[in-house]
Structure formats: C-alpha cells, structure tokens
Amino acid sequence: MFDPTVATKIIAGLGLVNLVMGLTIFFSCRCMPGSKLGTMLMKYRTYQRFYKLHCYFWRVFWSSVMVHGTLAIIFFGLPF
Numbered sequence: 001m002f003d004p005t006v007a008t009k010i011i012a013g014l015g016l017v018n019l020v021m022g023l024t025i026f027f028s029c030r031c032m033p034g035s036k037l038g039t040m041l042m043k044y045r046t047y048q049r050f051y052k053l054h055c056y057f058w059r060v061f062w063s064s065v066m067v068h069g070t071l072a073i074i075f076f077g078l079p080f
Contacts, residue, residue, distance in 0.1 A: 007075045014068035021061035028054040 028051050032038030041047040 004075060007071060011068060011071050011075070014064050014071070017064045018061065018068060021057055021064060025054065025057050025061060028057055030054065 032051070033042050042051070
C-alpha cells in the first residue's frame with residue numbers, strides 16, 4: 001500500500017510545519033503591538049505586511065494539523 005517510512009517522514013514534516021506556523025502565529029498575534037517588542041517591530045513595513053497575514057497563517061496551521069493528525073492516526077493508531 002504505502003511505505004511506512006514515507007508516511008513517517010510526511011508526519012514529521014507536517015509536525016515541523018505545525019511548529020513553525022505556531023511560532024509565526026504567535027509573532028503575528030493581534031496583541032503583539034501592545035507589547036514592547038511589538039511596538040518596536042510595528043515601525044518596520046516588513047513586519048506590518050507580515051502582521052496583516054495573521055489570518056492566513058491560521059488557515060495553513062489548521063490544515064497542517066488536520067492532515068498531520070489524520071495521518072498519524074491512520075499509520076500509528078490512536079494513542080490510547
């Protein structure tokens with residue numbers, strides 16, 4: 001059917017995507033401008049463009065989480 005080592009690599013890759021997207025969501029969070037770091041970053045146009053993409057980051061994150069979870073359950077079973 002499907003090679004388990006390939007599935008493991010896909011699941012691990014999606015786990016990495018989840019981690020990176022989680023950090024991306026954190027740093028583009030709507031409450032960041034109220035913090036000292038956010039106030040400093042909002043001075044830069046690059047960060048302002050990054051900040052505006054926050055809602056799209058959530059879509060990528062949740063899509064990745066769903067595929068990651070589904071594949072993990074299919075290939076490794078339920079954790080209990």
